[in-house]
Amino acid sequence: MTLQNGSVISTHSCSSTADKNNSLRWDLTPEEITHQTQRLIQRIKQAYDTVGSVDIGKVCFENTLQVIADAKADYAASRHVLDFPQYVSPCKEVRLASTEADKRLSDFDVEVSMRVDMFQRLIALQEKQSGDLLPESERFLGRLIKLGKRNGLHLSKDMQEEIKSISKQISELSIDFNQNLNEENTMLLFSQQELVGLAESYVNGLEKTEDGRYKVTLAYPHYFPLMKRCHVPETRRKMEMAFHSRCKDSVSPIMEVDGNHSFESQKTYTNKTKLNPAARDDTLMLFISFFTSDSPQCPNCPERVLNSRRVTRVTRRLSNIYQDVLGLRFQRVEDALVWHDSVRLYSVLDSVTGEEIGQFYLDLHPREGKYGHAACFGLQPGCLGADGKRRIPVAAMVANFTKPTSSWPSLLQHHEVETFFHEFGHVMHELCSRTRYAEFSGTQVETDFVEVPSQMLENWVWEKEPLRRMSRHYKDGSPIPDGLLDKLIASRVANTGLMNLRQIVLSKADQTLHTKDRADTAAEFAKHSEDILGIPATPGTNMAASFSHLAGGYDGQYYSYLWSEVYSMDIFFSRFKKEGILNPKVGREYRRVVLEAGGSVDGMDMLKTFLGREPCQDAFFQCKGLTQTFTEQTWH
Numbered sequence: 001m002t003l004q005n006g007s008v009i010s011t012h013s014c015s016s017t018a019d020k021n022n023s024l025r026w027d028l029t030p031e032e033i034t035h036q037t038q039r040l041i042q043r044i045k046q047a048y049d050t051v052g053s054v055d056i057g058k059v060c061f062e063n064t065l066q067v068i069a070d071a072k073a074d075y076a077a078s079r080h081v082l083d084f085p086q087y088v089s090p091c092k093e094v095r096l097a098s099t100e101a102d103k104r105l106s107d108f109d110v111e112v113s114m115r116v117d118m119f120q121r122l123i124a125l126q127e128k129q130s131g132d133l134l135p136e137s138e139r140f141l142g143r144l145i146k147l148g149k150r151n152g153l154h155l156s157k158d159m160q161e162e163i164k165s166i167s168k169q170i171s172e173l174s175i176d177f178n179q180n181l182n183e184e185n186t187m188l189l190f191s192q193q194e195l196v197g198l199a200e201s202y203v204n205g206l207e208k209t210e211d212g213r214y215k216v217t218l219a220y221p222h223y224f225p226l227m228k229r230c231h232v233p234e235t236r237r238k239m240e241m242a243f244h245s246r247c248k249d250s251v252s253p254i255m256e257v258d259g260n261h262s263f264e265s266q267k268t269y270t271n272k273t274k275l276n277p278a279a280r281d282d283t284l285m286l287f288i289s290f291f292t293s294d295s296p297q298c299p300n301c302p303e304r305v306l307n308s309r310r311v312t313r314v315t316r317r318l319s320n321i322y323q324d325v326l327g328l329r330f331q332r333v334e335d336a337l338v339w340h341d342s343v344r345l346y347s348v349l350d351s352v353t354g355e356e357i358g359q360f361y362l363d364l365h366p367r368e369g370k371y372g373h374a375a376c377f378g379l380q381p382g383c384l385g386a387d388g389k390r391r392i393p394v395a396a397m398v399a400n401f402t403k404p405t406s407s408w409p410s411l412l413q414h415h416e417v418e419t420f421f422h423e424f425g426h427v428m429h430e431l432c433s434r435t436r437y438a439e440f441s442g443t444q445v446e447t448d449f450v451e452v453p454s455q456m457l458e459n460w461v462w463e464k465e466p467l468r469r470m471s472r473h474y475k476d477g478s479p480i481p482d483g484l485l486d487k488l489i490a491s492r493v494a495n496t497g498l499m500n501l502r503q504i505v506l507s508k509a510d511q512t513l514h515t516k517d518r519a520d521t522a523a524e525f526a527k528h529s530e531d532i533l534g535i536p537a538t539p540g541t542n543m544a545a546s547f548s549h550l551a552g553g554y555d556g557q558y559y560s561y562l563w564s565e566v567y568s569m570d571i572f573f574s575r576f577k578k579e580g581i582l583n584p585k586v587g588r589e590y591r592r593v594v595l596e597a598g599g600s601v602d603g604m605d606m607l608k609t610f611l612g613r614e615p616c617q618d619a620f621f622q623c624k625g626l627t628q629t630f631t632e633q634t635w636h
C-alpha cells in the first residue's frame with residue numbers, strides 16, 4: 001500500500017546531513033500544527049490568487065504553470081509535516097490536531113480544485129503556448145486541465161457547487177474513517193491453555209494481566225500467527241469474530257453516509273484514470289473462473305518451514321539487495337530526531353556518483369494509536385524547487401512487524417519479509433524519481449500502476465540467492481539448508497486460488513460500494529464472499545468497516561493490486577529472471593526507465609520501453625501455476 005495523502009508529523013530534523021536536504025519537522029505541538037496549517041493555506045492561496053488575477057491575454061508559462069508548480073512543491077512537503085503525525089505520533093493530542101489539519105487542508109484542496117479563474121488561464125496557456133513547452137511541462141498542463149474538466153469547471157455554477165460540496169463531505173468522511181481505524185485498540189485476554197499451539201516466541205512477546213492472562217491485540221503480528229497456529233478452535237473463533245468486527249460500530253455509519261453519494265462522480269473519475277480499462281467485471285470473472293477451476297495445491301506446509309527457520313537481521317540484508325540491484329548506498333543518519341525512539345532515518349546515495357538522492361524513515365513496530373497496516377508515505381516530493389535546484393525526495397515506511405522483547409529479538413517471518421520488500425519497493429519508487437514537477441514525483445503514477453514496482457520487487461523473496469543472503473538461523477548464524485529453501489519457494493503457489501479469489505472478493509466489494517447509491521456494507525461483503533469464495537462471512541461481523549483501501553485514495557481501485565501483477569510479473573520474468581535477478585545492469589535500467597520517471601511518463605510507455613514489446617499476461621498466469629508451461633525449465 002502507498003498513501004499519497006499522509007499528513008505531516010513534526011519531527012525534529014536532525015544531523016547536518018538531514019538539515020541540508022530534509023527540512024521536515026516532527027516536533028510540532030498541537031497548537032503549532034493548527035497555526036501552521038492556517039499559514040500554509042494562506043501562503044498557497046496567495047500564490048493561486050496571483051495566477052487567477054493574471055490578465056488572460058498575458059498568460060505565459062512563468063506567470064501560470066511555474067507559479068502553480070512552485071506552490072505545489074511547497075504545499076506537498078509542508079502539508080505532510082502537518083498531516084502525517086495523525087498516523088504515527090505517540091501523542092494522542094498531536095494525532096488529533098493532525099487529523100483536524102488534514103480535514104482543513106482537504107477542504108482547501110477541494111477549494112483549489114474548483115478554481116475557475118486558474119482553470120481559464122491554463123486553458124488560455126494551452127491554446128497559446130502548448131507546443132513550445134517541455135514534454136513534462138506539457139503533460140503537467142494537460143493534467144491540470146483534465147482534472148479541472150473532471151471537476152466540472154467547464155459546467156454550470158450550480159453543478160460546480162454541488163460537486164464541491166460532495167467532494168468536501170467525502171474527504172472529511174474518509175479522514176474520519178481512517179482515524180477510527182488507527183485508534184482501534186481492542187484487546188482479548190487468553191489463558192496459556194487457550195493459546196496452545198503458538199510458538200514460544202509469540203507467547204513470550206505478549207504482555208500479561210495481573211492474574212496471569214495474556215493480552216492479545218488485533219494487530220497483524222498478533223492476529224495472523226494466532227489464526228494460523230493456535231490449536232484451540234474457540235480461541236480462533238473469538239479472534240476471527242473480533243478481527244472482522246473492528247470499527248464495526250464507528251465506521252459502518254460513515255461508509256453508509258459515503259454510500260449516499262454513491263461515489264458516482266468518483267467512479268466516473270477513477271475509471272478514467274485507469275492505466276488500462278481491462279479490469280471490468282468481465283475481466284474479474286475471467287480471473288474467477290481460472291482460480292475456481294484450477295487452484296494448485298502445494299504439498300508442503302509453509303508454516304512448518306517458517307516455524308523452524310525464521311529470518312533475522314533482515315532489514316540490513318534486505319537493504320543490501322536493493323543497494324546492489326539498483327546501484328544505491330544507504331547510510332544511517334545518526335542522532336536524527338524523529339517522532340518515536342524506534343524510528344530510524346537513512347540517507348540514500350547513488351553508488352557511483354555518491355550524490356544523495358533521497359532519505360527514508362523506517363518505523364517498523366506496532367504501538368498504540370499508530371497506523372495499523374504497512375504503507376509507504378511520501379513526505380517530501382523529489383522535484384525542482386522554486387530556485388531551480390533539485391530537492392531530494394523523503395519517504396517513510398510505516399509497518400507493524402513483530403516487536404523485539406528483552407528475551408526475544410525481532411525475528412521477521414517470511415510473509416513479513418515479503419511485506420517489507422513490497423513497501424520498500426514503494427519507498428524506492430519515491431526516492432529514485434527525478435521528475436521536474438512534484439505532481440509526478442515517485443508513486444504519483446496512474447493508480448492502477450502504483451503497485452507495479454513494489455510487487456515486482458516482492459519476487460526477490462521467492463528466489464534462492466536473495467533468501468540465502470538475507471537470512472540466518474537466529475541462534476547459531478547458520479544458513480538455511482537447500483531443502484528447506486526449496487520447500488519455501490514451492491509454497492508460493494499454495495492456496496493461490498483462495499488468495500486470489502479473496503482479492504477478487506475485495507475488489508468486487510470495493511467497486512460495488514463505490515457505485516451503489518446506498519448499501520448495507522456488511523451484506524455486500526458477505527454476498528461477494530459467499531458467491532465468489534464460497535465462504536460465508538461470520539454473522540454479526542463487518543469486514544468492510546476495517547477495509548482501509550475503501551477510503552484514502554484507492555476508492556474503487558482495489559482491483560489494481562491483482563491487475564498490477566500482470567505487469568510486475570512480466571517485468572520480472574522477462575528481464576530480471578532472464579538476465580540475472582541480481583544483475584546491476586538490468587537493475588540500473590529499471591531504475592532509470594521506471595523509477596526515475598515517476599508519473600512523468602505513461603505507465604504503459606515505460607513498460608514498452610523496458611520490455612522492448614507490448615506487455616502480456618503469460619508470466620502472470622505462470623506464476624499462479626495456471627499453465628502447463630510452469631516448469632522449472634521455464635523459470636530457470
Ligand SMILES: [Zn+2]
Binds near residue numbers: 426
Ligand atoms: Zn503497495
